[in-house]
Amino acid sequence: MVEETGDGRPETKARGLWREAWSVFRRNRAALVGLALLAIIALVVVLGPMAYPVDPFDIVGAPKARPGAEAEAPLGTDYLGRDVLAGLIKGGRPTLLVGFCAALITALIGITIGALGGFYGRWVDGVLGRVTEFFQVLPALLFAMVLITLFAPSLLTVTLAIGIVAWTSMARLTRAEYLRIRELEYVRAARSIGASNARIIWRIILPNAMPPIMVSATLATGSAILFEAGLSFLGLSDPNIMSWGLMIGSNRNYLREAWWAVTFPGLAIFVTVLAISLVGDGLNDAFNPKLRTR
Amino acid sequence: MSGPLLEVEGLKVEFDTWDGRVRVLDGVSLSVSPGETLGIVGESGCGKSMTALAVMGLVPKPAGHVTGGAIRYRGEDLVKASDGRMRDLRGNRIAMIFQEPMTSLNPVFTVGDQIAETARLHLGLSPAEARKRAVEMLRAVHIPEAERRVAEYPHQFSGGMRQRVMIAMALACEPEVLIADEPTTALDVTVQAQIFDLLEELRAAEGTAIVLITHDMGATAEMADRVVVMYAGRKVEEGPVDAILGNPAHPYTQGLLACRPNLQLGHAAARPQLHEIPGVVPPLHLLGRGCAFADRCPRAMPRCGEAFPPAYDVGESHAAACWLLEEARAA
Amino acid sequence: MGFAAWLARRIAYAAGLLAAVAILNFSLMHLAPGDIVQTIVGEMGGASEETIAQLRKSYGLDRSFPEQLGIYLGRVATGDLGTSAYYNQPVLNLILDRVPATVLLVVAALGLAITLGTFLGVMAARFPASWLGAVVTIVALFGFSAPVFWSGLMLLLLFASVFELLPASGMYDVAQGATGIAYALDVAYHLVLPAGTLALIYLALYSRLSRASMLEVLGSDYVRTARAKGLSENKVVFKHALRNAILPVVTVAGLQLSAMLAGAVLVETVFTWPGMGQLAFESILRRDNQLILGILLLSAVLVIVGNLLTDAAYRFIDPRIKTGG
Numbered sequence: 001m002v003e004e005t006g007d008g009r010p011e012t013k014a015r016g017l018w019r020e021a022w023s024v025f026r027r028n029r030a031a032l033v034g035l036a037l038l039a040i041i042a043l044v045v046v047l048g049p050m051a052y053p054v055d056p057f058d059i060v061g062a063p064k065a066r067p068g069a070e071a072e073a074p075l076g077t078d079y080l081g082r083d084v085l086a087g088l089i090k091g092g093r094p095t096l097l098v099g100f101c102a103a104l105i106t107a108l109i110g111i112t113i114g115a116l117g118g119f120y121g122r123w124v125d126g127v128l129g130r131v132t133e134f135f136q137v138l139p140a141l142l143f144a145m146v147l148i149t150l151f152a153p154s155l156l157t158v159t160l161a162i163g164i165v166a167w168t169s170m171a172r173l174t175r176a177e178y179l180r181i182r183e184l185e186y187v188r189a190a191r192s193i194g195a196s197n198a199r200i201i202w203r204i205i206l207p208n209a210m211p212p213i214m215v216s217a218t219l220a221t222g223s224a225i226l227f228e229a230g231l232s233f234l235g236l237s238d239p240n241i242m243s244w245g246l247m248i249g250s251n252r253n254y255l256r257e258a259w260w261a262v263t264f265p266g267l268a269i270f271v272t273v274l275a276i277s278l279v280g281d282g283l284n285d286a287f288n289p290k291l292r293t294r
Numbered sequence: 295m296s297g298p299l300l301e302v303e304g305l306k307v308e309f310d311t312w313d314g315r316v317r318v319l320d321g322v323s324l325s326v327s328p329g330e331t332l333g334i335v336g337e338s339g340c341g342k343s344m345t346a347l348a349v350m351g352l353v354p355k356p357a358g359h360v361t362g363g364a365i366r367y368r369g370e371d372l373v374k375a376s377d378g379r380m381r382d383l384r385g386n387r388i389a390m391i392f393q394e395p396m397t398s399l400n401p402v403f404t405v406g407d408q409i410a411e412t413a414r415l416h417l418g419l420s421p422a423e424a425r426k427r428a429v430e431m432l433r434a435v436h437i438p439e440a441e442r443r444v445a446e447y448p449h450q451f452s453g454g455m456r457q458r459v460m461i462a463m464a465l466a467c468e469p470e471v472l473i474a475d476e477p478t479t480a481l482d483v484t485v486q487a488q489i490f491d492l493l494e495e496l497r498a499a500e501g502t503a504i505v506l507i508t509h510d511m512g513a514t515a516e517m518a519d520r521v522v523v524m525y526a527g528r529k530v531e532e533g534p535v536d537a538i539l540g541n542p543a544h545p546y547t548q549g550l551l552a553c554r555p556n557l558q559l560g561h562a563a564a565r566p567q568l569h570e571i572p573g574v575v576p577p578l579h580l581l582g583r584g585c586a587f588a589d590r591c592p593r594a595m596p597r598c599g600e601a602f603p604p605a606y607d608v609g610e611s612h613a614a615a616c617w618l619l620e621e622a623r624a625a
Numbered sequence: 626m627g628f629a630a631w632l633a634r635r636i637a638y639a640a641g642l643l644a645a646v647a648i649l650n651f652s653l654m655h656l657a658p659g660d661i662v663q664t665i666v667g668e669m670g671g672a673s674e675e676t677i678a679q680l681r682k683s684y685g686l687d688r689s690f691p692e693q694l695g696i697y698l699g700r701v702a703t704g705d706l707g708t709s710a711y712y713n714q715p716v717l718n719l720i721l722d723r724v725p726a727t728v729l730l731v732v733a734a735l736g737l738a739i740t741l742g743t744f745l746g747v748m749a750a751r752f753p754a755s756w757l758g759a760v761v762t763i764v765a766l767f768g769f770s771a772p773v774f775w776s777g778l779m780l781l782l783l784f785a786s787v788f789e790l791l792p793a794s795g796m797y798d799v800a801q802g803a804t805g806i807a808y809a810l811d812v813a814y815h816l817v818l819p820a821g822t823l824a825l826i827y828l829a830l831y832s833r834l835s836r837a838s839m840l841e842v843l844g845s846d847y848v849r850t851a852r853a854k855g856l857s858e859n860k861v862v863f864k865h866a867l868r869n870a871i872l873p874v875v876t877v878a879g880l881q882l883s884a885m886l887a888g889a890v891l892v893e894t895v896f897t898w899p900g901m902g903q904l905a906f907e908s909i910l911r912r913d914n915q916l917i918l919g920i921l922l923l924s925a926v927l928v929i930v931g932n933l934l935t936d937a938a939y940r941f942i943d944p945r946i947k948t949g950g
Contacts, residue, residue: 025802027825045846046686059658063870134642134645137642137932138883139886139887139921140927141885141886142890142920142921145890146917147907148784149912150656150658169880192813198655202743219769222769226772229775230774232890233772233774233775234906237850245772247773248774252895255778255782255786256782256786262782263782266775266778270770271770273771276770277769277770350853352852352853356754381855382855383855384852384853384854384855385855392850394846397846398849398850399846399850400850400851400869401944401945402943409856415854415855416855449944463854502771614950
């Protein structure tokens with residue numbers, strides 16, 4: 001099932017892998033559903049506020065109005081009479097923004113530490129391994145909560161806090177990949193023709209370690225979104241920015257009377273993370289065709 | 295007992311794959327009698343191991359299916375046997391040892407437990423008796439300090455020692471048929487000889503019928519009484535070991551024999567070049583109607599691509615499937 | 626390495642790790658803008674320079690940072706975690722009061738998730754053509770994707786409001802004032818929803834992990850050997866394969882403890898479960914620094930102890946580690 005390149009150009013190992021991965025991914029229905037969901041969510045989050053310009057902090061009607069009861073608020077109002085739909089549309093922005101940026105930080109820290117430890121081994125690996133272990137022992141959520149309250153809750157502190165506490169699994173994975181790949185023939189070959197360490201680490205090993213890192217980064221985005229939602233739920237994010245987690249947190253005491261104000265934002269988080277998980281699983285299958293048993 | 299102990303006739307095995315249904319074994323027939331060693335030779339991927347797994351009733355499910363033929367043990371067709379009946383026979387009357395002694399033992403149980411398990415299952419021994427049996431078996435395969443080592447785990451044994459443990463496990467119930475699937479491929483050359491000596495010794499002592507699967511013609515020459523040569527899921531030649539080695543009739547067998555390094559010492563310059571068969575075994579889903587070896591055969595003719603040749607007798611109980619033989623006969 | 630030597634080494638190592646945790650936390654508190662005195666002064670509505678200086682002295686804030694750190698570490702080493710500014714009680718006592726509730730919650734959830742998850746995963750691998758595979762996939766996707774506080778609230782809505790089957794909050798019924806077995810039953814009754822909620826995430830993890838692990842082990846050479854012995858498929862799966870397949874599950878269980886505590890904070894908040902998570906949340910909002918430091922340190926202790934138990938379990942299951950090689 002190896003696809004011909006057609007133009008006879010020698011295909012590099014890594015690029016051939018990506019191409020084949022895409023051909024497998026394309027046939028994975030669940031992953032495509034996830035991708036489509038993500039596209040819809042992105043569209044709503046980016047363009048939605050223009051199409052539906054209601055301020056989610058504005059009180060638009062009677063409190064705890066059922067969905068459909070008031071024309072101004074199709075999905076009902078919360079305990080203060082704020083529009084739930086407006087919150088859903090506007091509240092995705094901080095959640096997704098923080099989720100993606102935090103995952104990016106996670107990946108940057110994790111890949112750097114894992115790559116250096118896995119490539120150099122010896123004492124470098126020893127020290128970085130200890131650092132990783134140290135961050136594994138820290139209670140992630142509590143530590144992030146402390147960081148955020150100490151340095152004032154804002155989107156920036158929340159993003160940094162998540163990035164700082166959540167990188168360990170990425171580092172472990174990257175390290176394992178580097179340990180494996182650095183012994184392979186093409187790395188030895190690169191070494192024998194005098195490639196610098198930096199070149200081997202970032203230009204030769206990294207592209208080949210990318211598939212599992214991509215999967216992990218995708219799933220890390222989902223985790224970061226859940227993390228952000230948890231923090232906003234606890235009220236540990238910027239109180240002046242509406243987010244899905246904040247909606248759930250502020251309405252949870254009125255769960256019985258206004259279930260919709262809690263249920264819908266939660267569904268929004270769920271569907272978003274679900275879409276990301278589906279894409280992540282699809283990537284995983286695409287990069288490991290041998291795992292598709294039968 | 296007269297007649298063969300185990301008889302495989304026209305065995306067909308097919309696999310469901312992403313490229314559709316593939317025939318892995320096509321009409322394989324062979325037999326082995328008590329006290330006899332049958333060698334099955336061929337390159338990797340020719341169906342040797344699948345034949346063994348089919349006899350054991352261990353064709354990987356759900357992808358694999360036995361779609362035709364019969365496997366008769368003492369006249370009983372195992373293809374039709376129930377799962378329960380197969381379990382009674384497996385490890386008991388028909389046992390098997392595998393290619394990879396390093397990974398074929400369960401790492402979390404002691405070797406003693408693993409040998410005793412078979413004895414308890416099939417012989418109904420008590421735990422204490424089974425343990426004694428395990429020690430006996432370890433001694434029988436010449437593992438020193440058997441009493442102590444019976445309580446050790448596989449990772450504490452070397453590769454050769456692990457293969458001895460595998461043999462002890464397979465022989466714990468004194469099977470009538472022992473299938474050895476490349477038992478020495480993963481081992482050092484010196485250890486290989488020891489394992490073959492051990493198998494030979496056990497056959498002489500117990501009268502076990504041995505099916506030795508190998509790609510090593512040297513091992514075949516040393517061990518086998520009769521030889522079956524397989525290529526791409528089919529039997530291409532069968533005969534007594536002397537006939538096969540001395541007078542191979544099929545070009546594939548000739549090729550295999552030519553691949554053996556000639557160990558006569560002497561003038562380096564005069565030493566003949568190591569021969570190899572060009573090409574590789576074709577992917578099974580690409581097989582056409584004709585002889586699968588035709589693409590690699592130095593003496594292929596147009597008709598080789600058209601139909602698979604029948605088996606022609608070329609000597610006493612020596613037959614090969616090749617159109618050349620018909621040509622020779624006609625000439 | 627013998628068990629005792631191994632344990633001694635691990636404990637020494639853990640002590641070093643904890644010291645590092647303590648130093649980091651303390652430094653962080655020091656770096657952060659604002660301190661306890663400012664908070665107190667703020668609550669008093671302002672105070673004279675003199676009072677402030679006096680307060681700073683009484684809290685040891687007039688000393689240099691290394692001195693303060695040294696004093697703090699010295700106290701921690703003797704088991705003195707300081708006094709909570711809000712409760713005006715020793716931090717250690719406050720935390721120890723709450724630890725049992727959290728440990729009960731986490732252990733119940735983890736136990737439920739591991740047993741049920743492994744069972745689901747193993748059965749899905751054992752019967753690959755059955756609907757169990759789909760169940761595992763769906764459970765896994767839900768568990769990974771639903772925010773735990775939200776699924777908690779949804780369960781609460783369903784089982785406490787709509788059906789009124791289970792209590793919505795707390796750890797026991799104060800009005801009942803039960804003791805002995807009745808008390809234990811009451812706690813168990815209150816535990817169902819929080820533990821079930823927390824278990825949901827890990828149920829996903831373990832069912833998926835154990836299915837993947839089991840499928841891999843079932844394709845291994847030694848499983849083929851076990852089949853060649855004539856063992857029944859159940860014996861092959863549950864005796865020969867399971868013990869090997871469980872190893873990665875155990876490893877991951879250890880790695881998840883920190884995340885589990887995070888989940889516990891959220892679940893405790895949702896169900897007003899009187900554990901450490903609640904205390905942590907409150908103390909963070911109140912900037913009760915001594916209490917925060919104590920909780921962070923003890924959480925690290927819990928994670929380390931959990932990891933230690935995991936490693937011990939691993940050594941117990943896998944003979945290759947005990948004897949080296």
